[in-house]
Amino acid sequence: MAVVYIVILIGVLVFVHEFGHYLAARIFHVKVEHFSIGFGPKLYSFKRWDTNWEVRALPLGGYVQMLGMEFEEVTDRTHPDYAHAYNNKPIWQKAVINLAGPLFNLLLPIPILFAVYLGTVTDDIMPRVGQVLDSSPAVGILEPGDMITSIDGKPVRYWTTVHDEIAARPNETLKVGILRDGQALEVQVTPEEATSRDVLDVNVRKIGRVGITPDLAPAVIGLTSTHGLAARHGLASFDEVTSVDGQPVRSYPDLESAIRHHSGDVMKIVALRPQKLDVAYGTVNILKRIEVEIPGEVSLEAMGIASANMFLSEVDDKSPAAKAGLQAGDRILEADGKSMSVFRSFVDRLATNWEEPHTLLVQRGDEVFTTTIQLEKVTIVGEFQEERPVIYAGFYQKSPYVVPERVKMSSGDRFAYAGRTAVNSTVTASGMLVVYLGQMVRGKVSTKSLGGPIMIGHMASKAGADGLDAFMRMLAVISINLGIINLVPIPLLDGGKLAILLVEAIKRGPISMRARQIIAYVGLAMVAMLLLLAFKNDIERLWNLFFS
DSSP states (O other): HHHHHHHHHHHHHHHHHHHHHHHHHTTTOOOEEEEEEEEEEEEEEEEEEEEEEEEEEEEEEEEEEEEEEEEOOOTTTTTTTTTGGGGGGOOHHHHHHHHHHHHHHHHHHHHHHHHHHHHHOOOOOOOOOEEEEOTTTTTTOOOOOOOEEETEEEEOHHHHHHHHHTTTTTTTEEEEEEEETTTEEEEEEEEEEEEEEEETTTTTEEEEEEEEOBBBSSBBESEEESHHHHHHHHHHHHHTEEEEETTOOOBOOOOOOHHHOOSSSSEEEEEEEEEEEEETTTEEEEEEEEEEEEOOOOOOOHTEEGGGGGBBBBETTTTTTTTTTOOOTOEEETTTTTEOOOOOHHHHHHHHHHTTEEEEEEEETTTEEEEEEOOOEEEEEOOOOOOEEEEEEEEEEOOOOOOEEEEEEEEHHHHHHHHHHHHHHHHHHHHHHHHHHHHHHHSSGGGGGGOOHHHHHHHHHHHHHHHHHHHHHHHHHHHHHHHHHHTSSSSSSSHHHHHHHHHHHHTSSSSOOOHHHHHHHHHHHHHHHHHHHHHHHHHHHHHHHHOO
């Protein structure tokens, strides 16, 4: 099946690319002699519309051969097809013909992703506030549990709408309609300007942010005192409370409500405690059921309990966090003098200015101390043995957030979402790749991230095994890569041909045949070196994957 996925992926991408050239040529009445998918021995062919359509044995590319291209120009005006020769067309028409192939590759992801999103995205998160991030514009204005009903008079039905409206309007005061405890209110909040970075730290942009998230903190606790009621009665940090007095608890707000409404002589708490169990074949993680009884009517604070949201569940050895002296179980109280109660706020604060050191106030047991952490940019090896840079701290909070309630999207909303997201995703991915290639040329990104046919085959095979959705997304990603790379001004590629046409337009005449031959040889050498580098990287990845 792996070979089938590879042939389908490469076949579709090559056909779309070459069909772009073909269609543009036909629009400008250029005669297309051959349309070939693949190289090498001919497997199948037929002739239609004066074009020989061919499928060849090696599915590693393709070509469209037009009358009058390269070194077979038609210069005899008595030639019956003189007017239909590529070399006799205006420069702008030649440019469009060369641009059409990459353009088709860049446009292909839009219908692909539209179909993917339309088929897979059937609901959205309800626009209910789950958490308010620390030191954010929403503090004191919006509260957990608020249902957002409108923004500047525009009705809101989904969380995606809330996110998009806020992100698009930094520093603009928004009128937000909400439902709070059944009462309709209108509040005003001004999104602060924030920096959004992608995982590669190459696509940096300014967005609006008010500091709200739809998800709820889980009912996972952390102990604020080793001598408190909770510790004395057998509870521990990272215990997940499942019920209080027999009433189910799903999130930390549920736990707070259950404790607040408790009445009686004894509070019965049931929790699950993560533990590692050594077995014959290794170590497994289990959840052990814990039952405790705490006397009286007491608050979480009085019991020495807080949300585990700011407790570090794991710290990597020799990481920036370890160098700062942090350990698993530590509670982060402040970052740069700002109180922290939501882990996402903490991570955002550090990552936004990762180049600068950050001062942390940390609690460990009953001790409180100050330390400084300096994040690092490191190179990691991805799933396909590709190398990529990431911002690294080395600490983790692994308690899963509670999934918010979802609501079905109408057909019209699904179509609008699929179309909008397909276009935005394609534009964003294209921009990221352009920046990434630019950083690679400047030496800021390793050339080891380049991949060739072996890597593409590996990716296609895995994506195909993961299902049609994953394969279609992979097809879209590779199509963007093919489109952008073909626009690089290297001779033999479409970008190189466009560069030559630009020179001819400036000098108001064609460059000599000798110059074109030299350019072609240089381009061939450059493409060959790139292919050799890609093959070298592919082979090293396979070696590391199977033998390291």
